[in-house]
Amino acid sequence: MLEISGSILKGDIHSQQNLDSIQADPIFAKRFINYLFTVHTMIRASVPLMHVAYKKCLQLEHDPLVSSLLLYYETHIEEERDHDEWLLDDFEVIGIPRREILSRRPSLAVAELVGSQYYWTYHWHPVSLLGYIAVMEGYPPKKEDIIYLQKRTGFSDKAFRTLSKHSFLDPRHRDDMNDLLNSLPLNPDQEEWITLNALYTADRVREIIKY
Ligand SMILES: [Fe+2]
Numbered sequence: 001m002l003e004i005s006g007s008i009l010k011g012d013i014h015s016q017q018n019l020d021s022i023q024a025d026p027i028f029a030k031r032f033i034n035y036l037f038t039v040h041t042m043i044r045a046s047v048p049l050m051h052v053a054y055k056k057c058l059q060l061e062h063d064p065l066v067s068s069l070l071l072y073y074e075t076h077i078e079e080e081r082d083h084d085e086w087l088l089d090d091f092e093v094i095g096i097p098r099r100e101i102l103s104r105r106p107s108l109a110v111a112e113l114v115g116s117q118y119y120w121t122y123h124w125h126p127v128s129l130l131g132y133i134a135v136m137e138g139y140p141p142k143k144e145d146i147i148y149l150q151k152r153t154g155f156s157d158k159a160f161r162t163l164s165k166h167s168f169l170d171p172r173h174r175d176d177m178n179d180l181l182n183s184l185p186l187n188p189d190q191e192e193w194i195t196l197n198a199l200y201t202a203d204r205v206r207e208i209i210k211y
């Protein structure tokens with residue numbers, strides 16, 4: 001799961017017309033690598049976060065949300081499994097070994113964002129994680145964004161396999177999330193928890209990705 005829109009990286013408005021005239025830019029390529037690294041630091045935590053949510057659901061008794069949440073997390077864990085590995089494969093195409101990515105220090109901001117999700121999910125309620133997931137999967141990269149990134153970085157299209165797959169997968173995941181949110185018997189407090197977490201996540205992600 002959990003990736004961030006490539007459109008954040010566009011930096012300027014592009015049209016189909018000027019896509020053809022875009023030249024590779026080494027400075028932009030470096031920024032793109034940093035962006036991908038940041039994305040990896042977040043998506044490596046996606047499946048583990050959902051495992052925490054699943055485990056917490058099992059501990060809740062007489063909670064009307066539990067059966068739907070268990071089904072959602074169980075399914076989505078499988079859907080998102082190894083997406084962080086896919087991204088490491090893309091790094092290898094660029095020429096960056098996975099050990100280099102895994103040994104690089106993740107930012108404090110990412111640790112705070114992901115850490116807050118662990119806390120709220122396990123020590124509060126596993127429904128709150130839906131706000132985080134809704135944002136992380138809510139803005140999948142568009143095909144034209146990926147073409148733009150290819151041209152601007154000069155990297156092989158094999159370096160964009162994870163982004164390309166998510167341009168296809170995440171619109172479905174977003175629909176599944178919307179269906180879940182519409183079907184859950186949420187009380188007003190729970191609706192507020194999810195909304196607040198989504199707003200918090202969107203705000204933090206905007207800061208984290210800014211460069
Ligand atoms: Fe996803």
Ligand SMILES: [Fe+2]
Binds near residue numbers: 001002080083166
């Ligand atoms: Fe994913």
